[in-house]
Amino acid sequence: MHKELADLINRNVSGAQAVAYIAADTKSDSSITVEASHIYKVVEFLKTNKEVSFNSLHVISGVDYMEHMEVCYMLTNYDPQAVRDLILKVKLTDRVNPAVDSIVKLFAAANFQEREVYDMFGIKFNNHPDLRRVLCPDDWEGYPLRKDYVAQKVYLGMNVYPDNKMNMEDREFIVRQDMIKKAQESKAQ
Amino acid sequence: MQSRWDIGQPERPTINSETEKLKSELLTLNMGPQHPATHGVLRVEIWTDSEIVAHAIPHLGYLHRCMEKHAENLDFRGVIPFVDRLDYLASMNMEWTYAMAIEKMLGTEVPRRAELLRILTGELQRIASHLMAFGTYALDLGAFTPFLYAFDYREKILRLFEEVSGARLLYNYIWIGGLWNDWTDDQLVRVGQFCDEMEEEAKKYHELVSLNKIFVQRTANVGVMTVEDCLDFGASGPVLRGAGMKWDLRKNAPYSLYNEFDFDVPVGTGELGQVGDCWNRYIVRMKEVGESIKIIRQVLEKLEPGPIMGKVPKVMKLPAGEVYVRAECPRGELAFHLVAKADEKTPYRLKVKSPCFTHVSMLPRVAPGQMIADFVATIGSIDIVLGEVDR
Structure with missing residues (x-):
């Protein structure tokens, strides 16, 4: 499924450069990585497209791999006939000023989730309406999960x-x- | 740093022309962090126009215990007691989901008896959690007696758990690959007796509270969350089902052995009030208690003697990769995003998707235009546990 989906994204969102990572066995999950600057358009496409239609954002999770940081968007489809999960990722190589576009306009769930990623990893979300720390105090120094x-x-x-x-x-x-x-x-x- | 006031001037609520005349200056009021109606240490900053809430801003983090950071420094097995303390009213379900994530990466096969007993404990825990929700919700709305009834019966479940796991609240009972301890036949007989008693008791709760006129007036048509709102925010569990959407992971994407079981998924139908309001969320929980009893009875029929622990390596190392595992917990869908690296004994990253965190983020959407007392009813109806919100 991931390979076709990546092709579909590439065809419809120019410059997205979607790459599917297919897990070797059932012990791990597959995912799709896209270009960080195109995340808003890709999520918009996945939400509005009738064929794939991911109608809900579950969670946004950050991972610090040291060489780069990743933001993982867990999209899901609340459709009783076809339950689908998708791990959509963007890679950020800049550790000093990591930034990615906010998707709050598409999913209201992203508001608090992006705040948490900012709180824990210091990743800035452009155009976020209210980017404050959420779990740590406002004046805490450093980003704990790095x-x-x-x-x-x-x-x-x-x-x-x-x-x-x-x-x-x-x-x-x-x-x-x-x-x-x-x-x-x-x-x- | 951006100031907390940079969120724009909130719109004033308008209910009708009558209240329009009575508009006054906005007053900022802190509800919490020590407030009986917020179920823990949640602080909600509410901007009120006399009695009407104009804007509600939840402030989280008073119970932040850095669980995700701790998990990165602990053995895979050592994380289980920490996971317990997320949602301390439904620890069994938390442990179970975490164990499922690790087992998926290890490829461990869990013995049938262990899976059935996990379902048994998980459903008993669901009843206990919903009883707590029922009791405290009635308490929020000014009825003290249901709280005592609910705690009486919750205590019976906790006694059973104490016998089998040694602890009343934080069990460390579901281990990776199986269970720590087996249930004796005598204990299982008592589970059956408890189901019979609970069924009778639930009828009493419906008479006492569900159809009580004061209770209905406080909850019906209050705090309406529509299906569109729920999908927008990624809500799940009783909140989503109360909004009328038939969605339950146990039915829609069965994990463990749930596909062998026969049970219904109760949804809010708007018998009283309208779909998605506090009363419908409440009644979904109460109906789920009945469904859980159904499942437990089927487990008791299916149980056969057998091993309760699968084959697990002594030194646990997972293959490199990541999983995202979801499960239906009493408060909604819990999920773990687990990233592991080869030859490391600790999780590289463990992200908890907490249902209550999602539900708290919905408060700014439902609050504007409500009376303060109705806002208390709304917070109670989404049944939050702050241990899970703040992690």
Whole structure:
């Protein structure tokens, strides 16, 4: 299904450069990656086209792969006859000022979801009506779900991240230290 | 940084020419974070024109516990207790969905008895969660007694769960590949007895509350969410079904063994009030209790002795890739977006699609034009759990 859908997108949205990733087995899901600058048009096409018609946006999820960041749009079709899910992705290579067009005008669900991605990954959504942090406080520093995030030590004069925090050496940083290093290396290049 | 006031001047609500004359200055009022009607630590900033809400802005994050970040630093099995604490009123369903995501990536086959018992616990948990919703909703609207009735029966389910898993609320019972512990025959007999009692009890609830004149007047025609609104916001569960759309993942895209079961999907029909209002959302939940009882009885018939744990590797490493797994939880569709890398013992990214987060984001759409008391009824009717909203 993904290959035909990618072809359909390429035919109808010029410059979208949709590429289908087909999973090798049932253990993983297939997805479609499109050009970041064309996301609004692609989603508009997928929503309005009669053949494919994805009528609802479930969730927007961000993933930090260190070399690049991804925004995944989980589109779905609430049609009892043909239940369809689609993972639609855009890749963002700029870590300093990542930005992508907002799709709030197409799906109201995108409002809070994009705010969350902005909150956690610092990805800006152009033309978003109300781009504020949603889960962290408004004046929080850094974007927590990036792999090179180092927690804020002091917030409003309070020590929020004491050195003697439980289990810090044994657990929390085993995975993260090497990820931070890798992320910083890829940033420097 | 953009200021919180940059959202444009809200439109003033106009109900009729009578209220038009009474327009006054807008007053900003904070509902929460400590407020009995917000079911936890939700703060809603409401702009009111005397009693009428002009604009409602939900402020989230008071219960943010960085669950997604923690998950990136934990063993795949170690995430389960954290997942429990998302929706602490329906922990079994949370664990089950997470286990389904990992099992899909591992390709584990879960034994039949374990699948059936998962359905049993999942449906019992659904009843417990809906009882909580029923009790607290009546409490929101000023009726104290139904709360006590509901808690009495919810406690019976929690006692059963305590016997089988050792905990009342946060179980860590559904493990990757199966279950932690088996149910004894004696416990299963008591589940059957509970179903009989619950069926009688539910009739009492309908007499007491569902058709109660005061309750109907407080909820019918209040907080209408149409199907178009629901699809626009990606709502699911009782909110979507209350709006009249027959959509249930257990029926439309059956996971586990749900395709073997015979049950209905109740939808809001507008017997009282109109489709998509608070009363219809409420009645969908109450009817679902009956359907869950039906499913549990069928499980009890089908159960046969057998293993409860599938084959799972000792050191758990998933193949590189990602999955998006959805399941029907009491409050709507829960989904996990799990990204794994080869040779890593921890999830690379675990994104939770929480139904309540979606439903809270619908509040600015329904609130304008409502009375403040009706707004309280609307928040209660979408049945939010802040642990899941803020994660």
